[in-house]
Amino acid sequence: MQRFAKLMAKAEGFVPGRTGGLSIKNAGKIYDPDGARVVAVEDCSFEVPPGGICVVVGPSGCGKTTLLNTIAGFDNLTAGEIYLDGALIAAASQSVKPGSGPIVVFQHGALFPWKTVLDNVTYGPVIQRKMSRKAAQAQARALMEKVGLAGIESQYPGEISSGMRRRVEIVRALINDPKILLLDEPFRALDALTKSVMHEYLLELYDLSHKSIFFITHDLEEAIFLADLVVVMTTRPGRVKKLIAVDLARPRTYRMLSSSRFLELKQETIEGVHAEALKAFEAGERELA
Amino acid sequence: MAKILIKTVPAPAAETREQPAVGYTRRHLLWLRAKKTVTERHFWLGLLGVVVFFVGWDLAYRFELPRMEKLESPLYVFREFTLPPRGASTYNPALESKWGYGIWGKAWYTDIGMSVWRISQAFVWSLLGIPLGLVMGWKRSIRDFVFAPFELMRPIPPISWVPLAIVMFPSQEAPIIFLCTIASFFAVTLNTLLGVDSIDPVYFRAARCLGSSEWQIFRHVIIPGAMPFIFTGMLIGLGVAWFSLVGGEIIAGTWGLGYRTMDAYMNVATPQLLIAMFTIGVIGMLMAVGLRALQRRVLAWKTKTGEAI
Numbered sequence: 057m058q059r060f061a062k063l064m065a066k067a068e069g070f071v072p073g074r075t076g077g078l079s080i081k082n083a084g085k086i087y088d089p090d091g092a093r094v095v096a097v098e099d100c101s102f103e104v105p106p107g108g109i110c111v112v113v114g115p116s117g118c119g120k121t122t123l124l125n126t127i128a129g130f131d132n133l134t135a136g137e138i139y140l141d142g143a144l145i146a147a148a149s150q151s152v153k154p155g156s157g158p159i160v161v162f163q164h165g166a167l168f169p170w171k172t173v174l175d176n177v178t179y180g181p182v183i184q185r186k187m188s189r190k191a192a193q194a195q196a197r198a199l200m201e202k203v204g205l206a207g208i209e210s211q212y213p214g215e216i217s218s219g220m221r222r223r224v225e226i227v228r229a230l231i232n233d234p235k236i237l238l239l240d241e242p243f244r245a246l247d248a249l250t251k252s253v254m255h256e257y258l259l260e261l262y263d264l265s266h267k268s269i270f271f272i273t274h275d276l277e278e279a280i281f282l283a284d285l286v287v288v289m290t291t292r293p294g295r296v297k298k299l300i301a302v303d304l305a306r307p308r309t310y311r312m313l314s315s316s317r318f319l320e321l322k323q324e325t326i327e328g329v330h331a332e333a334l335k336a337f338e339a340g341e342r343e344l345a
Numbered sequence: 346m347a348k349i350l351i352k353t354v355p356a357p358a359a360e361t362r363e364q365p366a367v368g369y370t371r372r373h374l375l376w377l378r379a380k381k382t383v384t385e386r387h388f389w390l391g392l393l394g395v396v397v398f399f400v401g402w403d404l405a406y407r408f409e410l411p412r413m414e415k416l417e418s419p420l421y422v423f424r425e426f427t428l429p430p431r432g433a434s435t436y437n438p439a440l441e442s443k444w445g446y447g448i449w450g451k452a453w454y455t456d457i458g459m460s461v462w463r464i465s466q467a468f469v470w471s472l473l474g475i476p477l478g479l480v481m482g483w484k485r486s487i488r489d490f491v492f493a494p495f496e497l498m499r500p501i502p503p504i505s506w507v508p509l510a511i512v513m514f515p516s517q518e519a520p521i522i523f524l525c526t527i528a529s530f531f532a533v534t535l536n537t538l539l540g541v542d543s544i545d546p547v548y549f550r551a552a553r554c555l556g557s558s559e560w561q562i563f564r565h566v567i568i569p570g571a572m573p574f575i576f577t578g579m580l581i582g583l584g585v586a587w588f589s590l591v592g593g594e595i596i597a598g599t600w601g602l603g604y605r606t607m608d609a610y611m612n613v614a615t616p617q618l619l620i621a622m623f624t625i626g627v628i629g630m631l632m633a634v635g636l637r638a639l640q641r642r643v644l645a646w647k648t649k650t651g652e653a654i
Contacts, residue, residue, distance in 0.1 A: 130550055155556030166551035170569035170646045179565070180555040212646040232555065 076236040076268025077106035077141050078127070084135030085122050095293035096122040099136070102287055102299055104236075106141070109262065109269040111283035113276055113329060115336035119294025120272045124238050127270065129154040140235060155184075158270075159234040161225050163241045167213040173200075173224050174209035180232040199231055200224075203261065219250045223257065230261065236268040243278070252310055255281055263307055276329050280321050281308060288328050291336040298328050417615045425616040446617040452605075457624060459601040460590060463518065464632075467525030467586050474533035474582075475575055481534075482541025482571065483563055495534070503528040503589035507596050521593040521601075528589040529582035536581065540574025541567055573647060576640040580633060587629045602628075 081101050087094040097119040104110040112120045125131040127138060127145075129152030138146040145152045152158070159180075167176050177200065178192040187195070200206055205223055208216055213224070222242055229237055243251045255278065262269060273279055279286045280302055288298040302321060304312055312318050369377075382388050403420060405413040424438075430445030431437075446452055481488040503524050510520035548570060552562050594603030602621045609617035641648050 128550075128554055130553075154550070154553040158554070160550065160554050162547050162551060164547065166545075166547045168548060168551075168566070168569070170572070171565075179552075183561050183565070184556040212649055214646060215649050228555075 075106055075141055076104075078104040078110070078236060078268065078270065079139040079142075080123075080127075080136070081139070082136035083123065083126065083133055083138060085119070085126060085131065086134045097126075098293040098295050100289075100294065100296050101136075102285070102296060104268060104270065104285060107266045107268055108284040109271060109282055110285045110287065111271040111273060111279040112287045112289060113273060113279040113325075114289030114294065115291050115329075115333045116274065117336060118289045118291050118332070120289055121240055122294070124160070124240050124270065124272055126152070127236075128152065128158050128160045128238055157235040158238050159229040159232060160238045160240060161222075161229055161242045163244055165213075165218070165221050165225060165245070167221055167225050167228070169213050172210050172212055173205075173216070176213065176224060177228045177231055180228065184232075196227075196231060200227060203227060218246060219254060222246065222254060226258070226261065230265060230267065234267065236270055239269065239271045241272050241274070244273075251278075256308075256310065258282065259306075259308055276322065276325060277313065280304075280318060280325070281313060286321075286325065288325055288332070291332045291339065297332065298325065300325055415615070417619065422616045422619050426620055444614050444617050446605075446609075446614070446620055453620070453624070455600055456602050456605050456621065457628065459598075460594070460603065460625075461628065463521050463594075463601065464525060464583075464586055464590055467522045467529060467590075468579075468583060470522070470526040471529035471533050471582055471586070472579075474530045474578070475537050478534040478537025478575075478578075479541060479563070479567060479571060482538050483567055488538070495531070499531045499535070503585075504592050504596075507593065510593075511597055517597075517599070520597050521590065524593040525586040525589045529586040532582040532585050533575075533578040536574050536578025537571055540571030540578070543574060544570035573644060576636070576644065580636055583632055583636065584629065587625065591625065 080103070083097060083100045084095075085097040087096055100123065102110070112123065114120050122131065126133050129146070132151035133146055133148055135148055137144055138152075140157060144150075145157070167173075168179070171179070174193060174196055177196040178189065181187050181192040181195070182189050186192075197206075197209060200209065203223070205220065205227065208220065208224075213221055216224070225242070226237075226239075243254050246254060258269075259282065269282075271279075271282060280300075281304075283302050286298075286300040286302060287296055288300070289295065290297045300321060304315075304317060304321075399419050402416070403418050406416055406418045425442045425444060426447040428440060428442040428447070429449045430447075431441040431443055435441075436443065442449070477491070481491055506524055506527055507520070510523045514520045514523055544566065548566050549562060552566050557565065590601070591603035591606065594601040595607040598604045602625050605621040606618055609615065609621060
């Protein structure tokens with residue numbers, strides 16, 4: 057928390073992240089609901105450098121949320137290992153204890169509706185007794201002011217717009233200084249215009265804090281725009297189809313969406329993604345997790 | 346890239362939530378709201394509904410529709426209620442109340458006091474259902490353990506508890522209160538349990554990944570998340586308690602509105618019967634209104650989104 061505050065204080069500076077390097081090796085997850093084995097994820101391997109943004113793209117039901125759940129600790133792997141900064145955090149025999157490192161921003165929003173925005177944002181530090189309530193509130197106010205969310209502290213999530221709710225949820229995660237930030241299709245419920253603004257917002261936050269980000273989406277353009285590394289997954293059982301390193305310069309703007317390099321990258325990936333989408337459509341996949 | 350989204354904005358002066366828009370005090374807002382209600386169509390239609398009800402009753406009595414002639418006219422009941430009781434030796438129907446059951450006598454107030462006192466005690470006891478429901482929702486083991494006997498006892502109507510209540514509680518008041526508690530308790534517990542079940546699992550996950558312990562999840566997610574259903578349970582429990590009160594007082598009580606209905610029946614004092622019945626309705630409604638006002642405050646997070654409670 058203190059470190060993040062210092063990072064924010066440096067504002068214009070570019071500080072490379074030092075933690076949050078994710079390494080997934082042969083991860084596999086098999087669900088077994090009434091005896092019928094469903095292979096959700098099979099033999100996925102890729103690496104996210106510390107301070108990098110990794111975006112996983114795939115059709116619905118391809119296992120991307122399952123993968124995120126195993127990193128976050130809501131589920132355990134049946135095969136393979138996951139390392140965070142070199143330390144084994146998840147394997148077939150052990151699962152991540154939630155609260156120890158990765159923090160999730162959920163698809164449909166998980167801001168506690170019965171708490172005010174300020175109480176929501178200060179929830180993490182206060183509940184883990186990292187600081188007193190007053191200190192946490194002061195930090196939260198300062199942080200929210202810096203990211204343009206001042207003035208809504210005493211309102212309830214039901215009273216603010218959905219775009220603001222997503223931003224508050226991201227701030228609620230960031231205030232705990234997590235090693236890696238996991239985002240499960242967070243902008244799915246927003247309209248396209250708000251979504252494009254939120255992309256830039258997320259990237260601005262990223263530029264300030266340089267947290268490792270693990271992002272899940274079904275939108276290829278979103279993936280290429282945000283990521284350092286795009287992981288294309290096949291439809292169920294989910295395997296890694298393609299890894300693409302995105303070398304667009306940071307900070308990225310919406311104008312890059314029509315640049316030639318962007319279109320090249322899109323052309324590289326779209327064949328594969330579309331083929332998987334077609335397969336998923338014909339198989340009538342639904343999201344399991 | 347120009348920083349368009351994240352910029353240092355000077356924080357506005359801290360506004361408290363209590364302060365409404367410029368210039369309007371709370372009292373002024375209430376006055377404006379009252380003025381608005383009086384001009385609304387809904388208000389007048391509601392009032393018309395009540396008036397038509399009473400007029401219809403009166404006409405049914407006057408025209409001696411089948412079975413309606415045993416009832417009294419509402420005007421007669423109103424006179425009985427509002428006029429002073431008959432003198433020792435005189436009785437003038439235009440100026441005096443024959444039975445004396447109304448705002449001038451002590452009996453009506455005593456009845457109200459006794460019934461409300463019993464209901465309040467029973468209601469408070471039945472709130473034990475809230476922690477039970479919360480814990481049942483929290484820990485699967487406790488739910489499995491308690492649910493079977495709970496569901497066995499729940500369908501038993503309060504009336505059939507009466508003999509057991511009289512035997513178990515030798516005092517005068519306790520059987521009635523026990524009866525009302527039983528009735529209300531099951532409603533409160535079940536609704537609380539459903540409330541815990543209704544909480545979206547994503548909130549548990551969010552709380553967990555932010556580092557909460559089990560007890561913290563109970564305190565910060567389960568209790569506030571189940572609150573809407575808890576209030577529903579309390580409203581239903583209150584209503585059921587009133588039903589059981591009347592039954593219990595008829596069988597086992599002295600004084601009280603339910604007792605009064607039976608007593609009036611025995612003495613063929615129909616105005617007393619009708620007054621007692623109406624009083625039960627009005628007081629029940631007032632208690633529900635009070636509970637709903639409390640609900641609006643506690644569930645401010647829900648009401649502020651504009652959903653009606």
